[in-house]
Amino acid sequence: MSAIIEAQGLSKWFGEVVAVNNLDVSIEPGVTGLLGPNGAGKSTFIKLALGLYSPSRGTMSVFGEPPRNNLRVLRRIGYCPEFDRFPENTTGYEFVYWLNRFYGMTGAEATRRAEEACERVKMTERMDDLIETYSRGMRQRIKIAQALAPSPELLFLDEPMAGLDPEGREEMFALIRELGENGRAVIVSSHILYEIERVTSHVVLLHNGCILARGRVHDMRELIDEHPLAVTVGCGSPRDLARHFAEDGATLSIEFEDGRVTVRTRDPNGFFEKLNRLVADKAVDVTSFACADADLQSVFQYLVR
Amino acid sequence: MSATLDKVEAMPAANAPYLRFLAMSAHHALVTTLRRKRTILAGVVALLPVVIPLVLTVFTEGAFGREGNKIFVMLMEDIYVKALLPLLAMFFGIMLIGEDVESQTIPYLLTRPVPRSAMVLGRFASLLLIAAGLIVPGVFLTFAACTALGNFAFSAANLRLMLHYDGALLMGLLGYGAFCMWLGAFFKRPIITGVMALFFWQRLALYVPGLIDFFTIEKYVVALLPPLAEAREAPMLRTALAEYQKKLFLVGATKSAIALVIIASVLILLTVLVVRRREYSQAKAMES
Amino acid sequence: MPIYEQTYRAYDGKPLQGFRWWVMVKQELRILFGTRAFVYLLIVAVIHTSFRVFQITVYDMVSVSSQTPALMALKNVAMMQVDERTFFDYLRIQSSLVFIVTLFAGSGMICNDFRDNLIEIYFSKPLTRLDYIAGKTITLVLVGALLTAIPDTLLVVLHNLLAPGRETLRETYWIPFSILAFSACIVLPCALGVLASSALFSSERYAGIAVFMILFGNSALGTALPELVRNPNFSIISLPMAVNRVGETLFAQPRKSFPLHWGWSALFIGLVCAFCCWALASRIRRAERAS
CATH class of the missing domain: 3.30.70 (Alpha-Beta Plaits)
Known part of the structure; x- marks a missing residue:
């Protein structure tokens, strides 16, 4: 299987802080867990793959191309960030709708996909309410909806289970597994090991910006x-x-x-x-x-x- | 979360036309800005000068009855051009890109396949529309209120004067708006920089002798104003003073207009470059 | 198993004794002095102060010891003279910087707390609404004083040290009181205005722009209106001019601004402060109730 994401000698530092240190990694389609404690470099790796950061050293390619400011790559990507920030005075539906429009969809298509995405995350009832009135779990759902709406080939879910109740978590686990089964590439980051175990056996273990291990959990155990x-x-x-x-x-x-x-x-x-x-x-x-x-x-x- | 993946088909591979992104970006910025309560504050401030001639009509005919022309010119040049124009440009311009940076929602946009230039240009177009939508009616209402005072009729010549001011204000908006948009994208604390640049530096530069005032936007906007507007009924004097003004400012109206367009273009280009190159994200702070 | 409410609740125990707001002040000052841009702004303030120190030193040294004609001539240069006007001018020039620094320090002080849900955390501690507002205000007042009252008073002390004697003391003993009062007139409306704006707006940038917009618009009107109605007293609607009018009186300066009694200006400044306090308190009260 050819790799969707490939990093070679990838490093990223902010001042004196090294967030990602000389990573060599390739990620194939399917669900991959990005695992590590807080500050391990998971989010930075995802942001490098999304083109939000440019590498300080090394190369990063997504679908065979560098992702930074690359509209061809961005068109195939969905991103659910870890931060809990939303535009002010916006309803859940509008949030998804406008982000759909930024994919270049027409108004009608953006509307249809926004409604479908809200339905998939069970937010149809509340989608016309202001996001300020949502609970943490609802905000998480609407973030996932905006990532799913354009039906991307590669989905980055940064700490997707944060704020979800147990039922929501189970639904999220099922959704991620299903996305993987349907041939989508999903990168899920988490610092909670149990969450990753529930969705995939393929993991990349990060610690202090370095890769500790990559592969199946079971294989790692044998090593x-x-x-x-x-x-x-x-x-x-x-x-x-x-x-x-x-x-x-x-x-x-x-x-x-x-x-x-x-x-x-x-x-x-x-x-x-x-x-x-x-x-x-x-x-x-x-x-x-x-x-x-x-x-x-x-x-x-x-x-x- | 329901398992209905097959319902949503994948996006088509080809990108949408550039103009659609541009129009959509402008539309989005327009909708979100108009919905904010703070836009009402800007509207109130923009319409405040209208109150002055209205208040003055309450005073006796003897005191202000013959002053309509003078009051209109003063309100246009001292209030609209020198105060309101940079203020409104700052109010809307700094937040065009800056609002998403401050609220940390910019990663949502930057992970969308929207051309950065279309995003910036669309938002700038919305700034022009909103600010012009406040300034032009404000100028017209001020004009109408001033006609209630004496020596200022609702005539074609006076309407031309009003349109001249409208044109100068819109050109000024182009320059100031682009400058403020760049400030908002480039600086972490653009308000302080904006206040210092527009209200301290511009004042200082206009007082300092020499060519230093060429590095202000106000110089070019002022050069666009109708020469000697108060005495415009005397054509000879007007022509002579226009020449004098041209010598004084070293630029005529045409050159000023061109200068403002160049300033705006360069600053918009710089904003696009900043948006493309800057690594806007909160993670830096969190991870360090 | 009993289930208890898990949200933040206002502290309903007995408040601790002492200056509880001091915690807020310490925290805010620590953050401010850790910001490079803030330190740069303070350095800009030092440039002006250094010039005044130079002016006072030269003037006093010439007046006390020098008999050289050239230096005596220097003493007569208006710009180099040291009297109550020197200290008044120092504060007037510093007032612009006070505004900038207060805008920098204060525009995000409350709205960022709202954004990060810190208000709830503050009010779940033994901290009252008054402590919170006092802490924020005192921080800005201290920063303002650092740019106005403190250096200006030190300049007066320097003047007395370099030109010791009963005459200098007689000429300057009242100046520190005027400095204190005038500094309060500059700093308080500025600090309270910026804080009120920060409380009313959800964004730091909008809070900054709004307060600047109001102040600048108000000054522009204060300049234009007297000319339009041919009555200089209309200048009072400009806050900077009203502050200046009070300053002229406090420093016994010949009146250059509008002729209206200074008491009206003081009343106007007081009303502005009261309005800002009301806006600030009511917004925080609402937040406290909600939390």
Whole structure:
């Protein structure tokens, strides 16, 4: 798959602050999570890709072209910013409508698309009210509506879940996943690992302006072989299960707890193969299992450390 | 959020014509500005000079009855040209680009495929329309109010004088408006710079002997005003004084008009360059 | 589990003792002095003050010690003379700078708090509406005083130090009081006007333009109207002219402005301040209620 966004030696600094430091990254279609703590350089990376900033060093290309002041590129991009700012004295509908017009749409088309976008984010009822009267979650929805309205090929969602209630978050997760499934490229940034995990397994981990890792969460986890994988298995006879793994040289420790056993292993693949075999042979009756530290939080902590 | 992605088709690949962007940008700026309550404040200020001749009509005929001509000329030259014109240009011009910069909504616009020049030109056109929409009726109402005083009839000659002032004011608006728009796009605190440039520097430069006043907009606007408007009934004197004025200002009306158009063009171009090159975003501050 | 309201609420406990507004003043001054442009503006003010220091030093040194004819001639140059007019002129010239600096410092002081929802945070602390307004106003008054009353009073002190004696003291003992009163006439309407505009407008830039528009328009009318109606007393509608009229009286200067009694000018300035205070207080009161 050819890359939509490519950065080579990309750096951006503001005075003495280095926001993005020598990034080499290429992002393919589908949903990609841009992950990192506050100040990691996520928003700066997005703004560089949008052409709002010019690189201090290195190159950035989107759809094979530099994005800054490039109308061909901007025509294919949608952006939902992280900041909570809106034009004064404007209704939600007008906000989306006028931004549609700035895409070069005719009045009728802008109206139709604005209405459809408001409907998609469930803002039809309130779209004629002033944005000043909206709740934080509604403002977030209307920001997403303006990004979705022109149906862009590449969508940047900077902290899209901020301010949404749990129901809204779930809807947002579903929407992002669906956009990815429909062939759109979506770049979602967040500093909350759980949010990214819900929408994609492809992540770019940023820290202090540098890339820590890129790829699938699971693959990353495997790369960190110095950190054992903790797997909690629920079964009828934990002691029997533990006996099978106690002989394994890769097993570091075994803990028991209420019908569950937590095994720490240095060889996750070997562990899962063996567990599969045991289940197939009906040697153990496994009721559940979970990887205790294979989530992004653990990966991120390991990498930063 | 509903999952109805197929309902919205992708945008066509070709860009819309430039003129559509220009008209849309002007339309947007016009709609948003006219909707603001503060535009009413500007309207009230622009119409304040109308009150003066109306108040004066209340005074006795003996005191002000023969003063209509003088009062109209004074209101035009001292109030409209020297005070209201730069004030209105500042009020609307600085915020043309500056409002989006200040409210940090400019990234919404800069991530749209709208040509930056169309955005700037469209907004500038809206400034001209709105400010002219306040100034021209204001001048006409002042004119009409002054005819209530003596020595100033509703005649063709006087109407020509009024139109002359209207023309000079609109040309001035071109220069001042472009200057203020550039200030708003370029400076973080354009008000202070604007006040210093338009109201301190211009005053200072006009008092300092030499050619320093060439670096003011007011010089060219004043050169466009009808020469010796109060004594315009004496053609000989008028011609002589027009020549004198030309020598005094070193520029005639035509050259001044050309100078104002050049100033406006250069400043609009500079604004476009600023909008294209400046990295407007709040993230800088946040990240540092 | 009980569910409590989670929004900001006005502090309803017993207010703390002491000058609570001082916190606001300290915070605002810290921000202002951390702004480069503000420091540059203060440096511009120093240029004028330096000239006055030079003028007073030369004049006093010549009057006290020099017998050189050339230097004695210098003493008679009107521009170099030091008397009550010197201190009056200093303040008059500084008044433009006071306006610029106040506009710079004050136009965003309240509207930015509204924009960033800081008002709610302030009023959820043991801080009253009065403390908030006082804090903002005192900040601008202090900045204004830094450009007017403080350096001008120091110039008077310098004059007394360089030309010590009972005669100098007799000639100048009353000047600091006049400086204080005239500075108040310059700084207070300026500070309150800018703050009121900042409270009424949602944008820092519009607040700045609006206050300048009103002041400049008012001055233009104050210049044109007396000529139109051939009555110089109409100049009183111009705030700068009204301030000037009070200054002339305070510094015992020959009257150059309109002949109307100075009391009317003082009343006009007082009314402007009162109106600004009312606009400011009512806007903040509404915000406090809403929060």
